[in-house]
Amino acid sequence: MDPHSLVDTAAAGIPAPFWFIQFFKVLGFTLHMAPMNLWFAGIIVAMLLHWLGGEPARRCSRRLMRQMPFIVALGVNFGIVPLLFIQLAYFKFFYPATILMAWFWMAIVGLLIPAYYGVYYYAWGWKDDEALTPGKQAAGWLSAVLFIAISFTYANAMSLMTNVEGWPEVWQSHAVAGAALGTGLNLGDPTLWPRWLLMFGLALGTTAAWMVVDAAWFAARESEAYHAWVRRSAPKLAALSVIWAAAAGSWYVFGTWPGELRETMFGGPLILLTLATGAAGGAPLMLMLTLGQTSPGRTTATWIGLAQFGVLVINAISRQTVQNLEIGEFFDLAAQPTSVQWSPLVMFLVVFVVGVAVVAWMLAQVVKASASPTR
Amino acid sequence: MHYPWWYVPYLTAPMLIALVAVIHMLVSHYAVGGGLFLAMETGYAYKKKDRDYLAYLRRHARFFVLLTVVFGAITGVGIWWTIGLASPLATEVLIRTFVFGWATEWVFFVVEIISAFIFLYAWGRLPEKTHVVIGWIYGAAAWISLVLITGITAFMLNPGDWPENRSFWIAFFNPQFVPQVVARTGGSLLLASLYVYLHASIVLKDLKLRELISRRSMRPALLGAILITFGGAGWYVMLPPSAMAVLPSAAVLNIFMGLIVGMTLVVFLGLYFGPYRHPNWLSPGFAGMLLVFGFGAVSTGEFIREAVRKPYVVYNVVLANQILPEEIPWLQGVGFLRGGTWTRAHVAAAYPQVLGKGDIMPARLLALPRADRLALGRVLFQYHCNDCHAEQSGYSAAAPLVRGRSPEALADMILHFRRTHFYMPPWSGTPEEAQLLGEYLAEIAPPNPTGMLLNGPRKEAK
Numbered sequence: 001m002d003p004h005s006l007v008d009t010a011a012a013g014i015p016a017p018f019w020f021i022q023f024f025k026v027l028g029f030t031l032h033m034a035p036m037n038l039w040f041a042g043i044i045v046a047m048l049l050h051w052l053g054g055e056p057a058r059r060c061s062r063r064l065m066r067q068m069p070f071i072v073a074l075g076v077n078f079g080i081v082p083l084l085f086i087q088l089a090y091f092k093f094f095y096p097a098t099i100l101m102a103w104f105w106m107a108i109v110g111l112l113i114p115a116y117y118g119v120y121y122y123a124w125g126w127k128d129d130e131a132l133t134p135g136k137q138a139a140g141w142l143s144a145v146l147f148i149a150i151s152f153t154y155a156n157a158m159s160l161m162t163n164v165e166g167w168p169e170v171w172q173s174h175a176v177a178g179a180a181l182g183t184g185l186n187l188g189d190p191t192l193w194p195r196w197l198l199m200f201g202l203a204l205g206t207t208a209a210w211m212v213v214d215a216a217w218f219a220a221r222e223s224e225a226y227h228a229w230v231r232r233s234a235p236k237l238a239a240l241s242v243i244w245a246a247a248a249g250s251w252y253v254f255g256t257w258p259g260e261l262r263e264t265m266f267g268g269p270l271i272l273l274t275l276a277t278g279a280a281g282g283a284p285l286m287l288m289l290t291l292g293q294t295s296p297g298r299t300t301a302t303w304i305g306l307a308q309f310g311v312l313v314i315n316a317i318s319r320q321t322v323q324n325l326e327i328g329e330f331f332d333l334a335a336q337p338t339s340v341q342w343s344p345l346v347m348f349l350v351v352f353v354v355g356v357a358v359v360a361w362m363l364a365q366v367v368k369a370s371a372s373p374t375r
Numbered sequence: 376m377h378y379p380w381w382y383v384p385y386l387t388a389p390m391l392i393a394l395v396a397v398i399h400m401l402v403s404h405y406a407v408g409g410g411l412f413l414a415m416e417t418g419y420a421y422k423k424k425d426r427d428y429l430a431y432l433r434r435h436a437r438f439f440v441l442l443t444v445v446f447g448a449i450t451g452v453g454i455w456w457t458i459g460l461a462s463p464l465a466t467e468v469l470i471r472t473f474v475f476g477w478a479t480e481w482v483f484f485v486v487e488i489i490s491a492f493i494f495l496y497a498w499g500r501l502p503e504k505t506h507v508v509i510g511w512i513y514g515a516a517a518w519i520s521l522v523l524i525t526g527i528t529a530f531m532l533n534p535g536d537w538p539e540n541r542s543f544w545i546a547f548f549n550p551q552f553v554p555q556v557v558a559r560t561g562g563s564l565l566l567a568s569l570y571v572y573l574h575a576s577i578v579l580k581d582l583k584l585r586e587l588i589s590r591r592s593m594r595p596a597l598l599g600a601i602l603i604t605f606g607g608a609g610w611y612v613m614l615p616p617s618a619m620a621v622l623p624s625a626a627v628l629n630i631f632m633g634l635i636v637g638m639t640l641v642v643f644l645g646l647y648f649g650p651y652r653h654p655n656w657l658s659p660g661f662a663g664m665l666l667v668f669g670f671g672a673v674s675t676g677e678f679i680r681e682a683v684r685k686p687y688v689v690y691n692v693v694l695a696n697q698i699l700p701e702e703i704p705w706l707q708g709v710g711f712l713r714g715g716t717w718t719r720a721h722v723a724a725a726y727p728q729v730l731g732k733g734d735i736m737p738a739r740l741l742a743l744p745r746a747d748r749l750a751l752g753r754v755l756f757q758y759h760c761n762d763c764h765a766e767q768s769g770y771s772a773a774a775p776l777v778r779g780r781s782p783e784a785l786a787d788m789i790l791h792f793r794r795t796h797f798y799m800p801p802w803s804g805t806p807e808e809a810q811l812l813g814e815y816l817a818e819i820a821p822p823n824p825t826g827m828l829l830n831g832p833r834k835e836a837k
Binding site: 001002005006007008012013014015016024070073074076077079080081083084085087088091094095096098099100102105106108109112113116117120168171172175176177178179180181182341343344345347348351352354355358359362363365366369370 | 377378379380381382383388391395441444445446448449450452453455456457459460463466467470471472474475476477478479481482483484485486488489490492493497500501502505509512543544716717718719720721722723724750753754756757758761
């Protein structure tokens with residue numbers, strides 16, 4: 001079966017410039033990726049630290065898990081943005097891919113609810129002087145496993161979306177009378193595993209950077225021993241992240257990309273993006289090993305956090321570029337007719353700015369109240 | 376057709392939407408009304424310096440966050456998941472039309488999440504006035520979210536002039552917008568009071584405080600009841616005439632209409648005789664009964680709201696079987712199998728003998744062996760009918776509905792659906808394809824059952 005025959009090439013049109021859609025898709029994905037990384041790798045790291053580590057490691061584990069309910073809430077919320085814009089411009093690829101694996105895609109909702117409640121159960125009502133109960137431990141491990149399962153399902157959907165060549169096989173082997181059973185997965189796609197593992201490598205780096213930021217900004221009450229432990233341990237985790245991401249990234253780029261894609265990403269102006277993506281992962285680690293040791297403090301921690309955010313931004317841009325190139329073989333996304341909805345677009349931008357201001361005001365009230373000695 | 380159809384045995388894929396949506400509605404309405412309740416009552420308790428009431432409200436806020444921020448938010452995402460899988464074309468059209476409405480709603484959702492957390496976690500640390508303001512920020516953001524989403528869901532029932540003038544604002548301020556906003560606002564206030572009653576009756580031992588809550592939450596419940604009544608009437612008046620005609624056409628909808636009126640009345644009477652006349656009646660059993668009937672009324676209302684849209688999923692815009700109305704004449708000419716991206720690919724791969732010059736030739740379909748004709752009839756059933764009908768058993772299964780009819784009679788019925796079934800999508804294929812579908816339906820139809828004594832009592836053989 002010719003996979004081209006499965007792509008509906010009729011042009012439906014988009015209500016905003018393609019660059020605008022891509023900008024918000026990449027922005028939203030980056031904002032989602034930061035907290036998502038913290039639950040993807042952070043929960044399993046926290047559980048291992050509690051299980052295997054000494055007192056400072058357990059403090060770090062406790063801190064991470066106590067923050068997890070907020071992190072998950074923000075991550076889920078930010079995930080809406082890329083999901084919205086992917087359906088706006090990439091619907092011809094997103095819907096078929098998710099329908100072919102519909103039950104697994106639906107299972108994300110079913111897995112997310114217990115995973116999310118698991119971190120609440122773990123974190124709530126756990127006093128500093130209390131030991132971790134077996135029930136809470138079980139909830140923490142369960143959440144870690146469920147979030148990893150969710151990430152694998154996501155990696156399947158996103159890779160299947162661009163693996164149009166693989167659609168006929170997934171469809172025909174999981175169909176009845178031409179209708180999808182929704183029980184397929186993208187397991188035959190060689191890009192699936194390195195893509196998924198690459199994200200885990202990035203997630204380890206985000207967890208390491210967050211440990212530094214948290215220690216500098218929010219852990220003033222922790223002991224000096226704790227801060228020293230973070231200074232020693234975060235670079236180790238960041239180094240593991242760099243090695244992991246380099247291995248998975250190399251497998252992905254040199255082991256699974258078609259020659260044409262590799263030539264495009266390593267030629268012309270895109271080579272700068274590719275090289276920057278590969279090199280960026282080392283920046284937070286270098287900062288931790290240099291400034292982080294000689295002049296630790298809030299400024300350094302902020303730079304480390306921003307460097308890791310930059311790593312996520314550049315990864316998101318690269319992923320978007322590769323996605324467009326892969327899909328471009330079947331459909332020219334940028335050539336879709338555009339009929340801009342100007343007044344709703346302006347409404348969104350105005351509300352966005354006002355919303356950011358309201359959130360900033362509320363956070364300022366919390367900071368002000370926390371600083372006040374009388375309350 | 377444009378997308379692969381997802382076959383969900385027995386239930387049908389769109390019923391998953393109804394299932395997830397109803398569960399979400401029961402929590403999302405509370406997320407709006409409960410937020411307004413917490414803002415209003417926290418302000419009142421601060422003003423009265425009522426420490427006991429404040430302690431209860433803090434406890435309620437914790438329950439509220441646990442239920443709405445986790446379960447409510449994730450099931451809301453779940454609706455997105457299911458509509459994309461079960462109604463991809465409709466979702467595509469809705470997102471293209473309302474992307475900035477949804478994006479704007481997302482901003483309010485961010486504000487909701489952050490304000491809810493601050494309201495709960497900074498309790499006791501913020502100045503009282505600031506704390507209440509943040510509660511109201513949550514309440515306002517949640518209500519505006521309701522308004523924005525209702526603009527979209529109301530459009531699905533009556534898009535008004537949008538098919539002729541495709542403007543965002545015409546779509547958003549559709550004829551159903553105001554009635555549904557009024558009804559949903561009322562539903563939020565009423566359901567929130569019912570949640571509060573049950574929660575307070577379970578966690579509070581202090582009877583005096585229970586009575587206070589009983590009295591105070593009566594007001595929003597009463598206002599909610601009034602808004603639901605007016606909103607519901609407006610919903611009915613603003614239905615397209617053809618949607619209005621669906622209501623008496625299906626027995627299940629008659630029963631559901633009776634149920635919704637009955638259950639709503641039980642809730643209204645319960646509120647009157649309970650919290651209004653006898654605030655001390657607030658026991659877990661009584662409050663639980665009220666909430667169960669409230670859930671029943673809301674769930675039934677959602678089902679009816681969905682059902683009257685037949686044969687559309689977005690009225691006059693997208694048919695339930697994922698076809699655009701303007702595509703029907705074309706499909707009747709070239710054929711449903713040829714017109715659909717996925718059906719065409721399936722037939723081309725499995726039955727190359729029906730292709731001529733690279734396309735499906737309808738005349739060649741009937742020359743196929745019987746087994747292949749039945750298999751293609753099943754393909755047509757999946758893509759044309761399975762959105763509303765399970766096959767042999769399950770939700771509104773087709774097989775029992777067509778028993779006793781010949782393939783020819785069924786093909787004739789399929790070709791002329793509109794004569795007898797105005798609430799079903801018109802046939803969007805060729806007469807040859809109708810013949811294939813008729814043959815398949817006749818094949819799966821069960822025989823007439825035994826057990827009826829239509830000729831009087833059996834006589835003993837002499």
